[in-house]
Amino acid sequence: MSLSGDVCLPHNMKWFLVILLVTLLGVTFVSGLDEPWCRCGLFVSSRYSEIMVYEMPEIPIVSCTEHDICRGMCRNELCEYTDDLNLWAMVGNETVGQYVCTGLYGNYYYFIHNRYVHAYYELCGGPWEYADLTSQQMLCCNRGEHEHCISK
Template identity: 35%
Template structure:
């Protein structure tokens, strides 16, 4: 009976090891990123994600300052320095791209760059859009 118990323990350890290995392989294959970046806006008392930017693998969960800096770089590159009226190669503005994929109407809202490292909180990077964004039914319009 002692040998059977030992065998069960070894099988459980082997399953846990295989599951851990599987999750590691999947995270690498799926481009796991422990630093998330987003453009957010505020409504009332809360912040809402307008667009999540490409994530970054920081290698660990200890470099929150590095995550913030990398998210700022993503924000700066993706929004041309926060210019929502910058005309992109497809002849649409940065703001139009955001409005097209955001599910709600938005009026007179600045967008703020945020970062999140691992399971930590969303942290404001200190950067926001140069103009306010206004969207109605998926189309950008000039804010008043």
């Protein structure tokens, strides 16, 4: 203790506390700048990975604790856009399945046979979580072309 009653800290400990304080203030400031967001996507499972084949535009939300709201909004948008994840529903001039097969082909997945498409959501940069929505039919793609699955 010093004569004034203050606690004396070693010189390197003072610098450590200053750096710690600045770091905490910086992290707090930067995290305060981020707007909460919700992302929705369609994925196909392969033997070794999950492949994102479509991503919807971000959905604005109020807080990063709104898992149920994010999941619900994702399900609603994907159901509306894909006719309840019907791979043979038309979106514009192509089927939902054709959009998926085109996305897979663009990522060097040339053949997909008897796979379901699953909906996932991501909240504020967290992990992708299953949105309780799976395609009505299995997906089969042959060199980027959506085809009916005729064998097991």
